[in-house]
Amino acid sequence: MVVLMGVVQKMQEHLKKLKEVNRNLRRQISQRMGESLDGVSFEDLRSLEEDMESSLKTIRERKVRNVEEIHRSLLHEFNAIGEDPHYGLVDNGGDYEHSVIGYSNGGRGILALRLQPNHHNLHTGGGSDLTTFALLE
Numbered sequence: 777m778v779v780l781m782g783v784v785q786k787m788q789e790h791l792k793k794l795k796e797v798n799r800n801l802r803r804q805i806s807q808r809m810g811e812s813l814d815g816v817s818f819e820d821l822r823s824l825e826e827d828m829e830s831s832l833k834t835i836r837e838r839k840v841r842n843v844e845e846i847h848r849s850l851l852h853e854f855n856a857i858g859e860d861p862h863y864g865l866v867d868n869g870g871d872y873e874h875s876v877i878g879y880s881n882g883g884r885g886i887l888a889l890r891l892q893p894n895h896h897n898l899h900t901g902g903g904s905d906l907t908t909f910a911l912l913e
């Protein structure tokens with residue numbers, strides 16, 4: 777019975793310590809959220825500011841790494857598509873720069889599309905497979 781009382785007492789002390797840790801964590805969270813800063817010293821505020829700056833730096837670095845990884849992936853996909861013969865511009869032997877002079881904006885906003893080989897317009901013969909469309913502005 778004495779052993780059981782000793783175990784219960786140790787468990788109660790452990791519970792008391794855990795509640796104190798929980799209370800401190802809740803206070804720190806509320807301070808980081810900008811709440812209950814009344815009793816906080818200047819040194820604690822400065823330390824809190826440094827912690828927040830450090831966390832912000834870590835978050836920014838992680839975001840930059842993610843954006844760089846996405847950029848590398850997209851660049852790899854772009855290069856892979858550029859190597860595919862079904863994509864890209866086809867030179868029809870004409871002077872492209874002078875062919876868009878008639879547009880009021882000098883050719884800005886021109887969208888060039890390459891038709892796929894199985895497109896029905898290619899079976900009618902003749903002409904270029906480079907089609908341009910003026911973009912609406």
